[in-house]
Amino acid sequence: MLKHKAVETPPDFDTRFRQNFADLLRWRRDVRHFLTDPIDEHIFQKVMALTNYAPSVGNSQPWRFVRVNDPARRERVIDNFKQVNSAALSDYKGDRAALYAKLKLAGLQEAPVHLAVFSDEGTEQGHKLGRKTMPEMLRYSVVTAVHTLWLAARAYDLGVGWVSILDPEEISAILDVPEEWRLVAYLCIGYPAKKEMTPELELKGWEHRHPENCEVLLR
Amino acid sequence: MLKHKAVETPPDFDTRFRQNFADLLRWRRDVRHFLTDPIDEHIFQKVMALTNYAPSVGNSQPWRFVRVNDPARRERVIDNFKQVNSAALSDYKGDRAALYAKLKLAGLQEAPVHLAVFSDEGTEQGHKLGRKTMPEMLRYSVVTAVHTLWLAARAYDLGVGWVSILDPEEISAILDVPEEWRLVAYLCIGYPAKKEMTPELELKGWEHRHPENCEVLLR
Numbered sequence: 542m543l544k545h546k547a548v549e550t551p552p553d554f555d556t557r558f559r560q561n562f563a564d565l566l567r568w569r570r571d572v573r574h575f576l577t578d579p580i581d582e583h584i585f586q587k588v589m590a591l592t593n594y595a596p597s598v599g600n601s602q603p604w605r606f607v608r609v610n611d612p613a614r615r616e617r618v619i620d621n622f623k624q625v626n627s628a629a630l631s632d633y634k635g636d637r638a639a640l641y642a643k644l645k646l647a648g649l650q651e652a653p654v655h656l657a658v659f660s661d662e663g664t665e666q667g668h669k670l671g672r673k674t675m676p677e678m679l680r681y682s683v684v685t686a687v688h689t690l691w692l693a694a695r696a697y698d699l700g701v702g703w704v705s706i707l708d709p710e711e712i713s714a715i716l717d718v719p720e721e722w723r724l725v726a727y728l729c730i731g732y733p734a735k736k737e738m739t740p741e742l743e744l745k746g747w748e749h750r751h752p753e754n755c756e757v758l759l760r
Numbered sequence: 761m762l763k764h765k766a767v768e769t770p771p772d773f774d775t776r777f778r779q780n781f782a783d784l785l786r787w788r789r790d791v792r793h794f795l796t797d798p799i800d801e802h803i804f805q806k807v808m809a810l811t812n813y814a815p816s817v818g819n820s821q822p823w824r825f826v827r828v829n830d831p832a833r834r835e836r837v838i839d840n841f842k843q844v845n846s847a848a849l850s851d852y853k854g855d856r857a858a859l860y861a862k863l864k865l866a867g868l869q870e871a872p873v874h875l876a877v878f879s880d881e882g883t884e885q886g887h888k889l890g891r892k893t894m895p896e897m898l899r900y901s902v903v904t905a906v907h908t909l910w911l912a913a914r915a916y917d918l919g920v921g922w923v924s925i926l927d928p929e930e931i932s933a934i935l936d937v938p939e940e941w942r943l944v945a946y947l948c949i950g951y952p953a954k955k956e957m958t959p960e961l962e963l964k965g966w967e968h969r970h971p972e973n974c975e976v977l978l979r
Contacts, residue, residue, distance in 0.1 A: 565773070567813055599961065673844060674844050681903045736770040738768065
């Protein structure tokens, strides 16, 4: 699938790779400020090929991708974002509402690529292995694909923003996808307009990261 | 948090890093065959620190980790796996049932580390941003943490297996976690006994990977 000189024996990852990989994790951002420049289609294909190496329950590969090019459909998606965002704003009061109103929560207008990612809840692939008591594993597999795409895009200097301020059923209707497909993520993809190591929500004072959230309880 | 010489200016990822990263994605496996050797605790801490760089909705970092050391609790988890696995087997008929019965679906007996990963559904962190119409974003954030852990572990030669053939509520009870925590993943971690580039489910004829699953529909 992926046309690069692939290692066919188990790779030995060295210190330099591990440091670069840590930098990839630290510099991956949820991007909301995009340049409008089109992306390199060859790079996009590479990123998609890497995405297909994501793990999936029972090898089900339930991820389905829809690239939204039609200006009318993009406009309807943006309208849906505005509606949901405005309803969300009304849930906050006082300073928190003022802060929310100032946040830029999506790059839907500027990002050259809109990519909707669905879970095919009707797939037979994987023969339902691993899903008896945890049917959500199908959607979780799609999330690992989204995260793979995100990291791969960043490795190729592309930025990704995950927009969840949308009504999933509305988006499915706008994009006219099969009935068994369930929206997992709506992604904006393009070249970032800013390069920040600190998440925008932290810079703007919405929420800080808490290192203690990686502590491990013992049982 | 992570004590390595971190890049404080945007990293330029080179061809070598991109090829190594592609190899990391291609060689990550869902491991079910572990050596019983203990893992290096220093490496485990490094992997957990990297995990905390996962993306999360509204910067909520809802991931919670429980390491299961108590032999009695581990035994109850293994019993739960056996029950669910046997119920799952009875859903298959004929050749498919015979094939299922031959699969090794978890390394719970051998893996030195059992790590349960929960979503804290009661967290106030993130102030509910991005969750109004997609409340599942909290669990999806935990999935990106699991995937980050998985890749980071592989970069340090550790193997991870995600076991979903378990009853999430039973596991929560066995591990005596707060009521608002919801099980997202139960992980086996240790040094892999085999190094295979092809997923075990593919080797054993359960399910093949389909490259066409990364095609992108246009709308």
